[in-house]
Amino acid sequence: MDETVAEFIKRTILKIPMTEMMTILKAWDFLPENQLQTVNFRQRKESLVQDLVLLCESKRASLRDAALLDIICEDVDLFDMERFKSSFEKILRRALKNVTVSFRDAEENAVWIRIAWGTQYRKPNQYKPVYVVYYSQTPYAFTSFCHLKSNTPLLSQALTVASNHHKIVKMDLRSRYLDSLKAIVFKQYNQKFETHNSTMPLQETLELDMHMDSRIIHENKIEKERVQRVTQETFGDYPQPRLEFAQYKLETKFRSDFHGGILAERKEPLRCLIKFSSPHLLEALKSLAPAGIADAPLSPLLTCIPNKGMNYFKIRDK
């Protein structure tokens, strides 16, 4: 075997993580099963690689075989759904004897997972399952509310390890509508196309009303138009993703231009918890400025919700 080929094979195999070694070698199908079994996979990686390269040499691996190995490595880097599922289930079962795990493949490289939790002594409770939807081509997973909070670390671990990531972070984003969450994190809600004529239809509508009865004057027409325009710029023309609430934990000092003196000496901030709830929060917020209940533009604390993919916030004085 050529020196360069041997070196190439050695470097390629070195890049393979130990957890995938067997899978890849089997997929490569160059070294037969019985030969692989003679190799000690528990030794240090450098020694293992040396043994494998020797085997390749004895079988006279060509550049073509080496290139094939390289392709397979790349391919396995891409997601293997079956491997994810078996790995996920294995991790749960290793920790918890009584657990029911089911999978259903869905569209767009998504897999729905249903987990019924039990305990060491009790069978899984089928009436309180947790659902997880994992989009394999993205670093996002969505989980339903878990009654047994103690199982959350285990679930997180199973997801992280099985999907080959090294860390999982809980986002401050919750909603009853999976599609809305998807729209927000995958940034699919913004269907707006930039046009210079976006303000024209609005003006036309007002014009029409005026022609119907010239005795009716729209008071504050300019301000109302400004509010409409600003609202449209902030929220866009498209339907908003559906969220039910947003929560803000505020720890900010009381400051007011009109109430000078109130709490002036107090160094501590006011500790507040503000919660907005609505069947369709973003649509409701969008209607506030036009209704005169809020200023336009609305506070960025509210308008940033879809952009930041958050609906739980902690705000402190800078």
Add this chain to the structure above:
Amino acid sequence: MDPYDTPESTPRHGASSRLKGYFIGATPLRKRLESVRKQASFVPTPPRRKIPQCSQLQEDNDPQKFAFLLHKQWTLYSLTPLYKFSYTNLKEYSRLLSAFIAAEKQKGLAVEVGEDFNIKVTFSTLLGMKGTQRDPEAFLVQILSKSQLPSENRGQKVLWTGWFCCVFGDSLLETVPEDFTCVPLFLANGAETNTAIVGTWFQETFDCHFSSLAINAFNLSWMAAMWTACKMDQYMATTEFLWSVPCSPQSLDISYAIHPEDAKALWDSVHKTPGEVTQEEVDLFMDCLYSHFHRHFKIHLSATRLVRVSTSVASAHTDGKIKILCHKYLIGILAYLTELAIFQID
């Protein structure tokens, strides 16, 4: 805030300031309305109230006595004076109401599945639940069920509770002739059907009339300020406000919870007159909360509807529901509610 606005004309905090602007242009009319109102016998909401203190009468009593009234949600009603009600006939009333309830239930008007008809009604006085000696004694009515099962001990389960009281009801007591007993405030806990049956019996027996007692935003703000002003050794609950925003097509609720110590600090900074709460102080207190909120969210809470306030002392909902959390200020809370009830009767 115009103190002469009747609660009915100010259902929304924001609406009242708009009405005010409207009247400025019609000064002569307004002056005439004011003089007519002054001649009428009703009591306008005062611009100042005393901060609830532990009343002398109550301090003599064992706090445990009224413990069963705390931490329950009570639905409020105002009640016109009772004709020929006597505190010596309470046993008789128990018997009559008991029979009435049994008859109503057998008529099938209010059948609750699984409920056994073995019920008992008790009337008892609640001594000490009054403001002055002039106030009539408060009394309690309870519907209890007697357990049929031999396995359960012969304990009785309380199905429904209602109590009648009058705390600092002088303005009503002065106007009412002798045969009448004034207990304008009625609080009920339990199934609505039972409240309706008991109400019907009282109306038929004592020629009185019950009305639901709603609490508007104006009074909720007062309650929030007064209860925040109360001295508390320990805070059991966070101070919380709930607003309902009239936007369409979707409704929006805004809940604003503030740490009770911070609410107290804000109140102390606003409060100037010792022992009393004034209209200006209530307005300023609420204004500060609105302003803090507006600074962050650019939303005018004053343009929305205050629906619920909750403090460590008590919580109240605009639909006329109240929960008393602290026995120390029970009398103060009842005094305010009595005032609202009397106002509604007039």
